[in-house]
Amino acid sequence: MDKIQVRDREFTISIPEAKILQRVSEVAQQIQHDLKDEHPLFISVLNGSFVFAADLLRALDMPCEIAFVRVASYDGMGSTGKVKQLLGLKENIEGRTVVVVEDIIDSGLTMKQMLETLRQQGPKDIRIASLLVKPGNLKVDLDIDYCCFKIPNDFIVGYGLDYDGEGRNLRNIYTVVEE
Numbered sequence: 001m002d003k004i005q006v007r008d009r010e011f012t013i014s015i016p017e018a019k020i021l022q023r024v025s026e027v028a029q030q031i032q033h034d035l036k037d038e039h040p041l042f043i044s045v046l047n048g049s050f051v052f053a054a055d056l057l058r059a060l061d062m063p064c065e066i067a068f069v070r071v072a073s074y075d076g077m078g079s080t081g082k083v084k085q086l087l088g089l090k091e092n093i094e095g096r097t098v099v100v101v102e103d104i105i106d107s108g109l110t111m112k113q114m115l116e117t118l119r120q121q122g123p124k125d126i127r128i129a130s131l132l133v134k135p136g137n138l139k140v141d142l143d144i145d146y147c148c149f150k151i152p153n154d155f156i157v158g159y160g161l162d163y164d165g166e167g168r169n170l171r172n173i174y175t176v177v178e179e
């Protein structure tokens with residue numbers, strides 16, 4: 001079954017589970033090679049990255065830690081538009097090597113604001129690991145250190161990503177079928 005229904009929309013398989021896991025393991029090898037002496041703190045951005053973070057960390061054979069954060073958006077004042085606030089980080093990241101784990105980077109605005117907030121806390125190094133990147137939508141300059149897949153601008157679900165709250169438990173990644 002390559003086609004599925006999530007709520008009112010039809011989706012078709014885009015990246016099968018086996019291919020995702022293979023690629024996650026390759027990226028884990030890269031991270032391990034780069035950071036094995038750093039005892040990095042992985043910061044998983046909820047909700048979407050929980051599946052990727054779980055597989056990525058279990059593919060690593062090195063000392064590391066994980067923390068979970070949320071990004072809350074609210075309307076800022078004047079022309080600044082949406083302001084994103086980082087919630088839930090209790091760990092002290094001063095002097096530490098941090099890897100932010102995201103499900104998907106679309107415009108890149110969320111990641112950019114998150115990096116600015118984290119930098120204020122004086123980490124030694126901040127790296128980005130994103131399961132997916134939509135290069136066609138990127139609006140800011142971001143140095144994405146670790147990326148599993150670059151995808152087109154279509155809406156996707158599965159492997160942690162949702163459509164209106166559903167679909168996070170799907171093992172494969174699916175693309176919406178345009179009506």
Ligand code: 5GP
Pocket residue numbers: 048103104105106107108109110111154155156157161162163
């Ligand atoms: P950005 O600030 O990079 O534009 O937004 C990134 C966030 O947008 C992601 O963390 C995710 O919540 C959401 N997002 C962007 N594209 C998709 C998509 O195709 N599917 C899903 N489920 N969420 C997406």
Ligand code: MG
Pocket residue numbers: 045046047048049102103104
């Ligand atoms: Mg996300």
